[in-house]
Amino acid sequence: MASKKKRNSTEGKENLVSPFPDEVLECVLGFVMSHRDRSSVSLVCKDWYSADRWSRTHVFIGNCYSVSPEILVRRFPNIRSVTLKGKPRFSDFNLVPANWGADIQSWLEVFASAYPHLEELRLKRMTVTDESLEFLAHSFPNFKALALVSCDGFSTDGLATIATYCKNLTELDILENGIEDLGGGWLSCFPENFSSLEILNFANLNSEVSFDALERLVTRCRSLKVLKANKSVTLEQLQRLLSRAPQLVELGSGSFSQDLTFQQYAELKNAFNNCRNLHTLSGLWEASSLYLPALYPACVNLTFLNLSYASLQSAEFAKLLPNCPLLRRLWVLDTVEDKGLEAVGSSCPLLEELRVFPAEPVVGGGGGVTESGFVAVSRGCRKLHYTLYFCRQMTNAAVATVVQNCPDFTHFRVCIMNPCQPDHLTNEPMDEAFGSVVKTCTKLRRLAVSGLLTDLSFEYIGRYAKNLETLSVAFAGSSDRGMQCVLEGCPKLRKLEIRDCPFGNVALLSGLERYESMRSLWMSACTVTMNGCRLLAREMPRAKKGCPSLRSHPLRIIISMHGRLSR
Amino acid sequence: MGKAAHSSSSSIDSSEHPALSSASSSLYHQSKTKRCLSTDLRLGLTLSSSTSLPVHDALSNSGSNSREQPSDWPPLKPLLRNTLAEKGNNRQRPTFFVKVYMEGVPIGRKLDLFAHHGYDGLITTLAHMFRTNILYPAMDGVHFDKDHVLTYEDKEGDWMMVGDVPWEMFLTTVKRLKITGADGC
Numbered sequence: 001m002a003s004k005k006k007r008n009s010t011e012g013k014e015n016l017v018s019p020f021p022d023e024v025l026e027c028v029l030g031f032v033m034s035h036r037d038r039s040s041v042s043l044v045c046k047d048w049y050s051a052d053r054w055s056r057t058h059v060f061i062g063n064c065y066s067v068s069p070e071i072l073v074r075r076f077p078n079i080r081s082v083t084l085k086g087k088p089r090f091s092d093f094n095l096v097p098a099n100w101g102a103d104i105q106s107w108l109e110v111f112a113s114a115y116p117h118l119e120e121l122r123l124k125r126m127t128v129t130d131e132s133l134e135f136l137a138h139s140f141p142n143f144k145a146l147a148l149v150s151c152d153g154f155s156t157d158g159l160a161t162i163a164t165y166c167k168n169l170t171e172l173d174i175l176e177n178g179i180e181d182l183g184g185g186w187l188s189c190f191p192e193n194f195s196s197l198e199i200l201n202f203a204n205l206n207s208e209v210s211f212d213a214l215e216r217l218v219t220r221c222r223s224l225k226v227l228k229a230n231k232s233v234t235l236e237q238l239q240r241l242l243s244r245a246p247q248l249v250e251l252g253s254g255s256f257s258q259d260l261t262f263q264q265y266a267e268l269k270n271a272f273n274n275c276r277n278l279h280t281l282s283g284l285w286e287a288s289s290l291y292l293p294a295l296y297p298a299c300v301n302l303t304f305l306n307l308s309y310a311s312l313q314s315a316e317f318a319k320l321l322p323n324c325p326l327l328r329r330l331w332v333l334d335t336v337e338d339k340g341l342e343a344v345g346s347s348c349p350l351l352e353e354l355r356v357f358p359a360e361p362v363v364g365g366g367g368g369v370t371e372s373g374f375v376a377v378s379r380g381c382r383k384l385h386y387t388l389y390f391c392r393q394m395t396n397a398a399v400a401t402v403v404q405n406c407p408d409f410t411h412f413r414v415c416i417m418n419p420c421q422p423d424h425l426t427n428e429p430m431d432e433a434f435g436s437v438v439k440t441c442t443k444l445r446r447l448a449v450s451g452l453l454t455d456l457s458f459e460y461i462g463r464y465a466k467n468l469e470t471l472s473v474a475f476a477g478s479s480d481r482g483m484q485c486v487l488e489g490c491p492k493l494r495k496l497e498i499r500d501c502p503f504g505n506v507a508l509l510s511g512l513e514r515y516e517s518m519r520s521l522w523m524s525a526c527t528v529t530m531n532g533c534r535l536l537a538r539e540m541p542r543a544k545k546g547c548p549s550l551r552s553h554p555l556r557i558i559i560s561m562h563g564r565l566s567r
Numbered sequence: 568m569g570k571a572a573h574s575s576s577s578s579i580d581s582s583e584h585p586a587l588s589s590a591s592s593s594l595y596h597q598s599k600t601k602r603c604l605s606t607d608l609r610l611g612l613t614l615s616s617s618t619s620l621p622v623h624d625a626l627s628n629s630g631s632n633s634r635e636q637p638s639d640w641p642p643l644k645p646l647l648r649n650t651l652a653e654k655g656n657n658r659q660r661p662t663f664f665v666k667v668y669m670e671g672v673p674i675g676r677k678l679d680l681f682a683h684h685g686y687d688g689l690i691t692t693l694a695h696m697f698r699t700n701i702l703y704p705a706m707d708g709v710h711f712d713k714d715h716v717l718t719y720e721d722k723e724g725d726w727m728m729v730g731d732v733p734w735e736m737f738l739t740t741v742k743r744l745k746i747t748g749a750d751g752c
Binding site: 095178315359417 | 637640641642643645646647648650681684722733738
């Protein structure tokens with residue numbers, strides 16, 4: 001632990017604000033976990049800033065370009081855990097060019113000298129090379145937890161180094177990365193005497209790992225709580241893993257279809273029967289309805305069910321659901337159709353989050369879910385507050401009904417897959433739908449709109465969505481006024497993503513005051529010009545003048561333009 | 568990334584909004600200012616970049632072929648998108664066809680067990696297919712000489728009476744079906 005006591009005793013005794021010794025204050029602050037609250041704490045006064053500074057062990061940086069690693073380590077000397085986010089969210093959808101940046105290496109180099117006892121590193125949308133992973137494995141002897149989400153630039157060789165050298169590893173979480181999969185040998189690199197693993201997630205890697213090595217690993221890691229295997233793990237293998245680790249609380253099964261004998265099926269059912277601690281279940285690649293019933297006993301305590309890789313039909317889905325009465329989060333493919341969603345409404349009264357993904361993510365396709373499935377869920381699941389709903393048609397009336405049934409929405413994301421599609425019954429724009437959302441759901445923090453939308457929808461958003469923090473817009477609006485309404489009206493706006501909308505320089509420049517308090521603005525394929533960007537760049541520093549240097553998240557503005565630009 | 572040329576869409580303002588015009592609903596898709604992309608794709612129109620159709624232009628970033636699906640819309644994470652694309656070939660509902668023979672009839676039929684959700688549906692379909700009364704253990708009622716019994720061959724090669732085990736278990740082990748005379752049991 002770096003040396004601490006720097007009591008500013010030379011300061012005049014205005015320290016009436018904090019009558020406790022530093023140790024007490026730091027101890028109390030230790031209970032303040034949320035990074036936003038911590039930031040607020042540090043702004044109270046110098047003593048509190050100092051106490052926070054010395055006691056902070058975990059730091060969250062939402063935009064890796066907002067602060068340099070040198071400044072970070074200077075302010076917080078005792079960090080054990082770092083969470084870093086790099087590229088903007090639209091990079092998930094191929095809207096950000098490669099080689100954009102957000103490389104972890106420069107951070108690691110600074111951490112190696114300033115935080116030799118670093119234990120946890122969680123990265124999202126950063127570029128991480130195998131060399132960086134090797135550097136990590138060798139620089140931090142106490143390293144415990146590595147989570148890489150939507151990162152790119154590394155291969156399974158990098159994972160092999162982590163497995164080989166991180167003797168105290170408790171967590172290895174590799175999720176949805178652009179990883180070069182050179183084979184499953186990395187898993188065999190965990191030494192035979194290594195047994196500290198608690199979380200292992202390699203669900204999104206394709207190569208087959210040595211099942212032998214995996215089984216031995218699972219057997220000796222008695223504290224293993226989370227295991228998410230990839231689809232090369234068969235049902236029969238899964239059964240063996242489960243019987244070794246009945247204490248699992250989160251399971252990502254491998255492939256869920258195989259020709260089992262009757263005996264094997266019985267063993268599988270038995271294995272699931274012994275796993276009643278599961279609260280999260282995912283995987284189920286190619287789930288065959290044949291074997292789903294084996295799962296039923298393990299679903300009794302399930303709170304999160306992720307079926308986004310299992311194309312279930314409505315009937316088998318409807319049979320599965322009554323076995324999951326405690327379900328709070330459900331991710332499913334639209335192959336279950338409206339009928340499946342009706343079953344959700346009747347079987348899952350505690351549901352808080354529903355995500356419905358399109359099995360056929362094509363514009364102009366058919367099938368999937370409609371507005372009636374959405375309404376059916378809202379009728380039975382009154383606690384619903386998070387939805388991500390991909391559909392091919394929607395109506396204003398349906399959305400109004402949904403939010404009337406569930407007024408507590410905090411995250412409302414509806415994607416009508418055909419851009420600019422109106423209410424399919426009345427042929428009107430979808431303005432009233434999102435109007436009803438913002439009027440009724442006063443706690444709304446995140447909104448994604450779609451369908452045919454005029455400026456009216458944005459007027460509504462600006463007028464009513466007073467708690468809105470994130471807004472995603474595509475193919476919507478009629479003029480600059482739309483974006484202006486949002487920028488002027490939403491005081492808590494932090495992230496604004498816009499693509500393919502008729503918003504130009506006037507709209508862009510109208511947000512100067514708002515940008516102060518935002519984390520990022522993304523605009524692509526709008527009608528902003530280079531001139532507009534230059535003006536913005538000129539005006540922004542001026543706008544920032546009044547800001548104290550304690551701001552933690554300088555705005556990132558990304559404007560991407562293609563094709564002809566008008567003067 | 569090379570998106571197709573994006574013409575200025577600042578001409579779109581609400582006064583020209585198709586939905587506000589008096590045109591009937593079916594004419595919406597043919598409105599000049601804004602078109603529904605799906606219609607264009609269905610009609611196989613190739614549109615030049617000089618038409619002000621920002622939607623179409625923006626989505627044809629993957630090439631000049633207007634039928635290619637864009638990789639940035641709808642906004643799905645690449646992993647999920649790729650997984651679903653792989654599955655795209657098996658877009659049909661899964662099926663499980665087994666052979667069904669009736670005693671005394673040399674030509675058999677084939678039946679999709681996945682299209683049924685339980686024994687009742689199966690028996691009904693078979694009774695209709697072979698025009699006979701079929702018995703199985705759960706049934707009540709009077710038996711006649713002319714009735715038939717449904718049996719199946721399981722994975723171990725044994726011939727068993729249909730209906731004793733739960734439907735799901737039956738599906739894991741059945742290989743084919745035979746309708747035999749009731750007097751044999």
